[in-house]
Amino acid sequence: MSVDVRHHWDAVYRTRPDVRTSWHRAHLDTSLRLLDAIDLDADAPIVDIGGGRSTFVDDLLARGHRDVSVLDIAAEALAQAHARLGATGDRVHWIAADVTAVELPAAQHALWHDRAVFHFLVDADARARYVATLARAVRPGGHAIVATFAPGGPVQCSGLPVCRYDAATLAAGFAPAFSLVAAEHDLHRTPDGREQAFTYVLLRREGAEDQGIRC
Secondary structure (H helix, E strand, O other): OOOHHHHHHHHHHOOHHHHHHHHHHOHHHHHHHHHHOOOOOOOOEEEEEEOOOOOOHHHHHHOOOOOEEEEEHHHHHHHHHHHHHHHHHOOOEEEEEEOOOOOOOOOOOEEEEEEOOOOOOOOOHHHHHHHHHHHEEEEEEEEEEEEOOOOOOOEEEEOEEEEOHHHHHHHHOOOOEEEEEEEEEEEEEOOOOOOEEEEEEEEEEEEOOOOOOOO
């Protein structure tokens, strides 16, 4: 039976607090370290894909970034994040949409950030749509940070299957539109104490068209 993904994630965020979601982390340290490596201007547009109620947006705003968007399929998660930020949240562009179906402005974003969305795309067509959206949305010379479960990481998350990637396989799937700048392996400790292996890649936008990626 197919899963209504939007309904699934709205229900997750409506019924589970942070301490009951395995992906919760007080601060996305690896993402922030890779962000530091590219030294973005404060006005450079950033989009956080699948940001949900992650604190990445809080840290971006605290660092002085002034053009931040958060896209998530779960409107419930975005509403909770907005409420957490209070009036500061009014400075964020909140986008309730499926990243494989949304149309974002062409060549607008200087940074695309995705921690743990891409690995849910087990269908090749969905991955191809994601990569096409990414390549269209990020300006030449811009960057993408993409994090997925690594080999040895979980095979499911929140009851849904995932793909796992090493850095070479993950980065190669975004070529030639993107080239690999850096890669990191991260062991995330879940709120209940389990360890999950993640692969992070920092990619730079080139000028060519996107290609698909294999699971």
